[in-house]
Amino acid sequence: MTVKTRRQEYVEATRTALLDSAGRLFTEKGFAHTSLDEVAASARVTKGALYHHFSSKQALFEHVLEGVNERIAEAVMSAGGNADDPWERMTSGLDAFLDACLDDEYQRICLQQGPAVLGWERCREIEARMMGLLDAMLAELADSGARLTPSPLLTRVLFRMVSETALAIGEAEDKKAARAEAGELVTGLLASILRGAPTADEG
Amino acid sequence: MTVKTRRQEYVEATRTALLDSAGRLFTEKGFAHTSLDEVAASARVTKGALYHHFSSKQALFEHVLEGVNERIAEAVMSAGGNADDPWERMTSGLDAFLDACLDDEYQRICLQQGPAVLGWERCREIEARMMGLLDAMLAELADSGARLTPSPLLTRVLFRMVSETALAIGEAEDKKAARAEAGELVTGLLASILRGAPTADEG
DNA sequence: GGTTATTACATACTCTCGGTATGTTGCCAT
DNA sequence: ATGGCAACATACCGAGAGTATGTAATAACC
Numbered sequence: 001m002t003v004k005t006r007r008q009e010y011v012e013a014t015r016t017a018l019l020d021s022a023g024r025l026f027t028e029k030g031f032a033h034t035s036l037d038e039v040a041a042s043a044r045v046t047k048g049a050l051y052h053h054f055s056s057k058q059a060l061f062e063h064v065l066e067g068v069n070e071r072i073a074e075a076v077m078s079a080g081g082n083a084d085d086p087w088e089r090m091t092s093g094l095d096a097f098l099d100a101c102l103d104d105e106y107q108r109i110c111l112q113q114g115p116a117v118l119g120w121e122r123c124r125e126i127e128a129r130m131m132g133l134l135d136a137m138l139a140e141l142a143d144s145g146a147r148l149t150p151s152p153l154l155t156r157v158l159f160r161m162v163s164e165t166a167l168a169i170g171e172a173e174d175k176k177a178a179r180a181e182a183g184e185l186v187t188g189l190l191a192s193i194l195r196g197a198p199t200a201d202e203g
Numbered sequence: 204m205t206v207k208t209r210r211q212e213y214v215e216a217t218r219t220a221l222l223d224s225a226g227r228l229f230t231e232k233g234f235a236h237t238s239l240d241e242v243a244a245s246a247r248v249t250k251g252a253l254y255h256h257f258s259s260k261q262a263l264f265e266h267v268l269e270g271v272n273e274r275i276a277e278a279v280m281s282a283g284g285n286a287d288d289p290w291e292r293m294t295s296g297l298d299a300f301l302d303a304c305l306d307d308e309y310q311r312i313c314l315q316q317g318p319a320v321l322g323w324e325r326c327r328e329i330e331a332r333m334m335g336l337l338d339a340m341l342a343e344l345a346d347s348g349a350r351l352t353p354s355p356l357l358t359r360v361l362f363r364m365v366s367e368t369a370l371a372i373g374e375a376e377d378k379k380a381a382r383a384e385a386g387e388l389v390t391g392l393l394a395s396i397l398r399g400a401p402t403a404d405e406g
Numbered sequence: 407g408g409t410t411a412t413t414a415c416a417t418a419c420t421c422t423c424g425g426t427a428t429g430t431t432g433c434c435a436t
Numbered sequence: 437a438t439g440g441c442a443a444c445a446t447a448c449c450g451a452g453a454g455t456a457t458g459t460a461a462t463a464a465c466c
Contacts, residue, residue: 007433011443031319032235035423047425048445057424116234116319120370153388157367164363167323168356185356193395210462214414238452250454251416260453 015053017043023064027108031061031117061109061117066126068109072100073129080133086140087194091187093137094162098182101166102175111167127159134159138194146194158193162186218256220246226267230311234264234320264312264320269329271312275303276332283336289343290397294390296340297365301386304369305378314370330362337362341397349397361396365389 021042025034036057040050054060080093100106114123124131135155142150165182172178224245228237239260243253257263283296303309317326327334338358345353368385375381 005433007442014443036425037423046445049443051425052443112323113319116316120315121374151384151388153368153371153384156371157364157388157392160367161360161364164360165356168359171324181354181356185354185360189360189396193392208462210413217414239454240452249416252414254454255414 014043014045014049018045018050018053018060019064019067022060023068023105023109026061026064026113027105030108031057031113036060058117061113062122062126065109065114065118065123068105069126069130072097072103072106072110073133075100076130077133080137086137086144087146090137090141090190093133094186094190095183097162098166098169098179098186101163101169102179104170107167107170111163111170124156131155131159141194148194158190161189217246217248217252221248221253221256221263222267222270225263226271226308226312229264229267229316230308233311234260234316239263261320264316265325265329268312268317268321268326271308272329272333275300275306275309275313276336278303279333280336283340289340289347290349293340293344293393296336297389297393298386300365301369301372301382301389304366304372305382307373310370310373314366314373327359334358334362344397351397361393364392 018039022034022039025039025042036047036050039060040047043050050060054063076093076096079096080089083089083092101111110123110127114126118126135150135152138148138150138155138158142148148154165186169175169178169182221242225237225242228242228245239250239253242263243250246252253263257266279296279299282299283292286292286295304314313326313330317329321329338353338355341351341353341358341361345351351357368389372378372381372385
């Protein structure tokens, strides 16, 4: 690999600036009410530069979403990685995910706008990274004797269940309280689904 | 109440035609890719008539969504109403809901486009009717001794869980098989959540 | 029952905005 | 040096949401 030239750095910086501006504006005003001129101006370039880097408004949004999603997936993965017990990995990963969901950008872009702009199908392809984490955890739990038959549909439904609590947290006035309530509820639900026991700590 | 004049009938027919055309086009091509000229032409009027009846494209969509939602809620309610056992009312209502989800219009408008066009908040206000049904069923189950503590969040999460299976059905190639798989999964999950038992019939 | 107001549209227009076509400038290879 | 390409800027186009205005039919009022 060659050392990056100064020019290449500039290019990358421009691209990053565009993605950052787009992320911020899409989050604040939504996809439909954000104009590309606005995004470009906010990144101190013109629409020409934007279209040089991204083929369409939708493509720009897609790259923004991928970035946000990747960032959250990273956080979840690093949180769940250190525990020994699979159930503990699951719950700590879940906690990390719910915490990450306090992030406005993830809320608006990935959970709200994403499905409508790109369609659920494409959106779930991007979510595959995150979904894969959940899937792996479910498989581990199944191996370690949990009462569950893993299936893509189950993974998907559970993921959406957690996402919904994430949305609920985002809409609540008292986010701390909502976060706490959501954590308890989700843990309890997963416990009763996966273990057949009321709660995690009573089992 | 006075007898409806012929002119009032015409007006109502025009409005209904606009809603029907909009519903069909929004379903086929999505909200963003449907032009109001197209909707108007399909209803054999002009955009002037459309804007006389609806204040904006979004308002038009909102009325369409309300109509579709009401239709489905009606079906679910009439399906669950005749059983005696609350659990049976729940499962039969669920079946009706999943069946209704085979409806393309409900899929695309209420589950796909709705949240992004109107926002989750407004969308859930409209869904309140449906949500209320689920809430009432949960309350009944709680009364009849099910192990669960009803809460708005629980209702919401369970509703989204079922909705997700609905989306999965809609995307599947073999909808019959997907419908069957979804039915089993949802019933099983609800059973383990609400009763602490693996499945409904084993409990 | 003639005048006026209002309803229910149609027509014509504006203006924002996504997308494109066409410069322009500097770096890099040969 | 110079041709070419990368990384932008500038100028333009067309589609479509929303608006302003016109108009025919009906309803309201005296």
